[in-house]
Amino acid sequence: MTERLLSATASQILKMSTAELKQSIKASEGRIIMAENMVIYKPLVDQITNAEIHAGFSADMLLMNFFDLNRPFVNGLETTDDNLFEVIPNEESIRILKQLTGRVIGLNLEPIDKEAEMLEKRKDISTGRIATTENLKKANDMGFDFVCLTGNPRTGVDNKEILEAIKLAKESFEGLVIAGKMHSAGVDESIIDIQTVEAFIEAGADIILVPAIGTVPDHDDEKQKAIVKKAHDKGALVMSSIGTSQESSSTHTLEDIGIRNKICGVDIQHIGDCSSPETIYALSVAIRGTRHTFNRMSLSVNR
Template sequence: MNVVKRLISANSSEILEMNAVELKQSIKASEGRVVLSENVTIREPLVDDITNSEIARAFGADLILLNCFDVLAPKIYGLADESENIITNLRHLIGCPIGVNLEPVDLKAKMSENRLDISKGRQASTETVMQAEKLGFDFICLTGNPGTGVSNQQIVEAIKIAKQNFSGLIIAGKMHGAGVSEAVVDLEATGEFLEAGADIILVPAVGTVPGFDEKQLKEVVKLVHQKDGLALSAIGTSQEGSDVTTIKSIALKNKICGVDIQHIGDAGYGGVAPVENIYELSKVLRGVRHTVSVMARSINR
C-alpha cells in the first residue's frame, strides 16, 4: 500500500484515485475527524435544483451515504440522470467518496414493531451488491432503516456476500433497532462482523439510543481497532435535527471514545441533516481551520 494523505487534507483528485485499502488508511490517518452525511435520495431535496449530497458536501461532509437509493432503479432527486453513470456523475459534482445503504432484511426476525416492506433494489443480496459494484460506489453500508427487520445475523450473511462481490469498503452494524427485538450492539456481533470481513463497524452514537454509554462504546472501539477495523458512530435517531448544543455534545463524547468517523443522519428538511448541524459537527471534530478547508477546497484540485 502506498502512503496516502489523510482524508481531511487531501484534494478531490487524490481522494477519488484511492482504492479501498488506501481510503481506509486515509480515514484512519485523520484521527477521528471524518464526517459522513447520510442523504435521502427519494425525496425532493432541500434546494430543488441541486442534490442533498452537494449541500452536505458544501457544509463539511467528507463522505456521502445515500439512503433509500434503489440500485436496480437508480434515481436521485436534483440530478437529471437515471443511467448507470449516475454515481460517477454525482461523484464528479461533489468530489468525494459515495456509499449506499443496502438492508439485510431478515424475514424470520422477531419484530418489535410492524415491518416496513422495502423494494428489492434496497435490500442486500448478491444481485444488489453486484449492481452497487457496477454503479461504482466506494462503499456499502449494511444496516437497517426503522422497521425494516434487519437483524445482526442477516448482516453477517450480507457481509460475506459483499466481501465476494464488492471491491469497495464494507460498513456494517445497526444505529437503532430497525424494528427487531434484539440488542442493537454487542461485542459478539461486532466480532462476527469483523470475522466476516467488515472494514468499518457502525454503532449508535452515545446519546442516541437508550442505555448505550461511553463504556460500551469504548469496548467496541477497542475490539474493532485490535482487529484493524475502523469505528463509525451514527446519529440515526432523528437527533440530527436537534439543536446545535445537542450535536456538539454527541460529537465530543464520541470522539473521546475513539471513533474514526462520525455519521449524521438524514432526518432534516428534504432528507438531509440541517446544514448548521453538519457544520457544527465538523467544527467540534476538527476546528474551524479544517472545516473551512473541506468547505472551501475546490473539487477541481
Template sequence: MKRLLSTYASDIAAMSPQDLKRSIRASEGRIVMGETVVTAAPLIAGVSNAEMMAAFSCDLLVLNELDVFKPEIVGFYDCPNPIAELKRLTGRPIGINLEPVDGSQELLENQVDLPAGRLVSSQSLQQAQELGVDFIMLTGNPATGVSLAAISEAIALTKQHFSGLVFAGKMHGAGLGEAVVDASALLDFVRLGADGILVPAVGTVPGVREDQLAPIVDQVKAQGALVISTIGTSQESADSQTVRDFALSNKRVGSDIHHIGDGSYGRMPDPENILALSLAVRGKRHTYFKMGQSVRR
C-alpha cells in the same frame, strides 16, 4: 498516502478502497459522514443533497433508499449513472445502504417492505459495483427487520461480490427489540471481513453508554477495522449543542468516522448541524478547508 482530512478531489479519485481506509484511519477521528434519502425532494431546489452535504464539509456521502436497479434521485437531473455524476460534482467517496432483512424475526411495528434494489443479494451487490459505489453500509432503516445475525450473514456475500469498503452494524433497532450494541456480534463482523463497524452515538439509542462502547471500540480498532459512530434517530435535526455533545462523546469513545443521518428537513442532516459536528471534531481550519476547496483541485 494522505489522510482523508487533507485530500483534494484528485487525491480521492486515485485511491483504492484500502487506500481510502488507511486515509480515514490516518485522520485520527476527524472524518464526517453525511447521509441523505434520495426518494425525497432535496432541501434546496436545484442543488442535490449530496452537493449540499459536501459544501458543509462532509468527507463521505451516503445515499439512503437508493434502488440500485433503478438508481434515481428525486430532484436530480437525468444522467446514465447518478453515482458517477455525484462523485464528479462533489469529489467525495459515495456509499449506499443495502439492507439484510431477517425474515425469521417478529417486529415491534408494521414492517416496511423493500424492493430488491435495496436488499442485499449477489445481484444488487454486483450492480452497486457497476455503478461505482465506494462503500456499502450493511444496516437497517426503521421498521425493516434488519438483525445483527442477518448482517453477519451478509458480510461474506458482500465481500465476494463487491470490491469497495464494507461497513456493518445498526444505528437503531430497525424494528426489532434486540440489543443494538452486542460486542460478540460486532467483533464477529470484523472477523468476517467488515472494514468498519457501526455503533450508535452515545445519547441516541437508549442505554448505550461511553463505558460500554469504549472497550468494544478498542477491540474493533485493534483488529484493524474502523469505527463509525452514527446519529440515526432523527436527532440530526436537534439543536446544535446536542450534536456537538454527540461529536465530543464520539471522540472520547474513539470513533474514526462521525456519521450524521437523514432525519431532518429535505431528508438530509440540518446543514448547520453538519457544521456544528465538523467544528467540534476538527475545528475551523479543517472544516473551512473542506468547505472552500474546489472539486477541480
C-alpha cells in the same frame, strides 16, 4: 503514503484504492464526517442535489439512502425546471455525483430477516434496496466506494442477516464494507455487543457501525470504548451513527454527541438523513475546528 481524507483533494480522493481509503480515514484521527442523503427527497435548493449541499457544508463521505439499484435516481441530479418530480433512472448517477462533489460515496443496503421477531409493524422495502449478491454487484458496477449494511426503521434487519451480508459483500463488492445497526430497525434484539463486533470483523467488515452515544438507550461511553478497542485491535475502524432523528436536534446537542464519541475513539461520525447544513457544520466545527471545516467547505473539486 496516502493523504489523510481530512485534507485530501478531490483528485486524490477519486484515485484512492479501497485499502488507501481505509488508511486515509484512520490517519484522520477521528475527524471524518459522513452525511446521509435520502435520495428521493426534494432538494433543499432547486437545481442542486442535497449531496452537493452536504459536501459544501464539510461532509467528507456521502451515504445514499433509499437508493434503488433497480431504478437508480438522485433527486436534483436528473430533473429539470419543467419536471421537478419525475424519477429519471440513470446508471451513471453516482459517477456523476462523485465528479460534482469530489467525495467518497456509498450506499445503504438492508439485510432483511423475514422471520425476525419484530417490536413494531414491519415496513417492506423495494428489492433494489436489499443486501443481495445481485445488488452488491450492481453497486460495485455503479461506482460506489462503500456499502453500509444496516437497517432503516421497521425494516426487520437483524445482526444475523448483517453477518451473512458481510460475507456476500466480500465476494461481490470491491469497496469498503461498513456493517452494524444504528437503532433496532424494528427487531427485538441487542443492537450491538462485543461478540457481534468480533463476528462482523471475522466475516470481513472493514468498519463497524455503532449507535452514537446519546442516540439509543443503554449505550454509554464504557460500552463504546470497549467496542472501539476491540475493533481497532482487530484492524477494523468504527463509525458512530446519529440515526434516530437527533440529527435534527439543536446544534448544542450535536456538538455534545460529537465530542463524546470522539473521546471514545470512533474514526467516522455519521449524521443521518434528517440533518441540515447547520447541524453538519456544527458537528464538523466541534470535532475538528474551523480550520479543517473551512478547508473542506472551500476546497475546489477541480484541485
